[in-house]
Amino acid sequence: MTDNLDNTIPTPCGTEDPGRIKDHFELFQTDEYKELFAYKRQFEGAHDPEKIAEIGEWTKSWEYREKNFARESLTINPVKACQPLGALFVAAGFEETLPYSHGSQGCVAYFRSHLTRNYKEPFQAVSSSMTEDAAVFGGLNNLKQGLENAYTLYKPKMIALCTTCMAEVIGDDIGAYIATAKNEGHIPEDFPVPCAHTPSFVGSHITGYDNMLKGILTTLTKDKKAETTNGKYNFNLGFDPYVGNTRELKRILDLFGIDHTILSDNSDAFDSPNTGEFKMYNGLTTLEAAGDSINAEGSFFFQKYTTPKSQEFLAKEGGQKTYNFRPFGIRGTDEFLMNLSTITGKPIPQELQVERGRAIDAMTDSQSWVHGKRVAVYGDPDHVITLINLLLEFGAEPVHVLTGTLNEPFAAEAREILAASPYGKDATVWCGKDLWHLRSLLFTEPVDLLIGNSYGKFLSRDTGTPLLRIGYPIFDRHHMHRYATLGYQGALNQITWLVNAFLEEADAKTGVVGQDISFDLIR
Numbered sequence: 409m410t411d412n413l414d415n416t417i418p419t420p421c422g423t424e425d426p427g428r429i430k431d432h433f434e435l436f437q438t439d440e441y442k443e444l445f446a447y448k449r450q451f452e453g454a455h456d457p458e459k460i461a462e463i464g465e466w467t468k469s470w471e472y473r474e475k476n477f478a479r480e481s482l483t484i485n486p487v488k489a490c491q492p493l494g495a496l497f498v499a500a501g502f503e504e505t506l507p508y509s510h511g512s513q514g515c516v517a518y519f520r521s522h523l524t525r526n527y528k529e530p531f532q533a534v535s536s537s538m539t540e541d542a543a544v545f546g547g548l549n550n551l552k553q554g555l556e557n558a559y560t561l562y563k564p565k566m567i568a569l570c571t572t573c574m575a576e577v578i579g580d581d582i583g584a585y586i587a588t589a590k591n592e593g594h595i596p597e598d599f600p601v602p603c604a605h606t607p608s609f610v611g612s613h614i615t616g617y618d619n620m621l622k623g624i625l626t627t628l629t630k631d632k633k634a635e636t637t638n639g640k641y642n643f644n645l646g647f648d649p650y651v652g653n654t655r656e657l658k659r660i661l662d663l664f665g666i667d668h669t670i671l672s673d674n675s676d677a678f679d680s681p682n683t684g685e686f687k688m689y690n691g692l693t694t695l696e697a698a699g700d701s702i703n704a705e706g707s708f709f710f711q712k713y714t715t716p717k718s719q720e721f722l723a724k725e726g727g728q729k730t731y732n733f734r735p736f737g738i739r740g741t742d743e744f745l746m747n748l749s750t751i752t753g754k755p756i757p758q759e760l761q762v763e764r765g766r767a768i769d770a771m772t773d774s775q776s777w778v779h780g781k782r783v784a785v786y787g788d789p790d791h792v793i794t795l796i797n798l799l800l801e802f803g804a805e806p807v808h809v810l811t812g813t814l815n816e817p818f819a820a821e822a823r824e825i826l827a828a829s830p831y832g833k834d835a836t837v838w839c840g841k842d843l844w845h846l847r848s849l850l851f852t853e854p855v856d857l858l859i860g861n862s863y864g865k866f867l868s869r870d871t872g873t874p875l876l877r878i879g880y881p882i883f884d885r886h887h888m889h890r891y892a893t894l895g896y897q898g899a900l901n902q903i904t905w906l907v908n909a910f911l912e913e914a915d916a917k918t919g920v921v922g923q924d925i926s927f928d929l930i931r
């Protein structure tokens with residue numbers, strides 16, 4: 409512990425021109441702030457820097473790794489978000505739909521800011537604003553008033569309602585509450601309010617996505633089942649943060665001439681154009697099309713570990729065939745397009761065949777830089793599988809594969825994929841783990857590249873492993889979500905990001921003046 413030696417508080421206010429506002433990058437490096445930070449350390453109760461460095465070194469060891477993996481009651485830097493975030497995300501894809509979170513203000517502020525920070529886009533969602541009295545007496549009054557206000561002020565066509573921890577802990581029966589709100593005339597009887605219980609102490613954002621999607625489908629398809637199909641196909645991308653993927657999928661389906669409904673098309677909700685006019689709602693799936701989805705010929709789900717309940721609902725209630733494909737990378741896209749062709753009886757469009765050739769060409773051009781490289785990947789289960797498929801196709805070697813959710817079927821599938829390739833033989837699959845676990849893995853079994861969301865930047869700095877940002881959220885880089893990772897075009901994008909990550913690293917390692925014999929112009 410450092411003793412409190414000095415009570416003279418240094419002032420960070422310099423004598424410079426007060427009209428010149430410094431960015432924090434510069435400001436906190438000034439002598440005044442350095443002095444202030446040094447002064448404050450005496451109150452932090454911190455250990456000696458030498459001790460901190462010694463323990464820091466120990467946390468890189470195998471001994472610490474074993475202790476770290478024995479950890480049970482603590483999560484550090486989780487690879488997941490809570491259920492309602494996924495519920496609001498999927499709700500945003502429906503026409504004039506207002507996402508509504510039944511709980512406290514703080515929760516919905518977190519969901520809105522999380523989505524806004526990823527997409528750099530305002531995100532509209534409301535809350536019951538429950539406080540202490542609601543925690544004791546239940547949230548019925550808040551919900552009735554909240555629904556009435558939201559309906560009157562924001563004039564949505566649908567309110568998609570999910571819960572938060574607080575509402576779940578006190579046991580609010582939201583189905584009964586919505587019925588009461590309608591009976592008492594707070595909202596019209598026929599106004600759609602699909603709901604989902606989304607307790608955050610189980611599952612993750614992908615569970616919330618599924619619960620809300622099933623809730624929306626259940627409400628909108630009620631009494632809509634017809635004798636014959638509508639000839640269309642439904643497509644659902646799951647919790648896919650890339651708006652470019654929905655657009656790429658629609659382009660592929662249009663090239664095929666397939667009549668389709670995207671179940672939750674939130675591509676414009678998270679990427680609306682700046683026209684100078686505010687538009688409150690940008691969800692592109694009409695309520696009519698969503699209601700008619702029960703009558704489709706079949707439904708495609710691209711994230712089977714995200715949407716099991718929704719898939720089961722359409723299979724059972726709609727009597728439809730449902731399909732799981734992952735149209736990512738070369739093989740995944742091949743399988744999807746060939747099956748689409750078989751199912752619909754339509755040939756694969758020439759334009760897509762040319763795109764395939766280009767993606768293969770790009771992979772061939774770059775494979776020498778990627779072949780044999782050791783990689784760690786983390787993220788949601790389906791997302792991680794698409795990444796390991798692409799890495800194996802490219803000749804890279806996935807070493808650490810980690811998700812934040814516990815999912816044994818996912819782990820079994822991932823292990824099977826890895827075992828089928830010579831490049832996957834050294835891989836280990838970890839479920840229900842966090843980024844502090846991954847830190848131990850990276851220190852004890854280093855890799856050449858880390859792939860995942862922005863939270864990995866701390867691991868990257870700690871371990872000296874370059875980070876390629878693919879996934880959700882990406883807070884510290886802009887516009888990544890507009891690219892596609894789906895289809896051959898998406899494969900081409902990911903091939904580009906991947907090889908250039910290795911080339912950046914090659915430049916960084918060889919760029920020391922005086923030792924730069926391999927700092928080549930041409931790579």
Ligand code: SF4
Nearest residue numbers: 490515518572573608
């Ligand atoms: S974990 Fe629970 S309390 Fe925290 S933001 Fe999510 S719903 Fe709210």
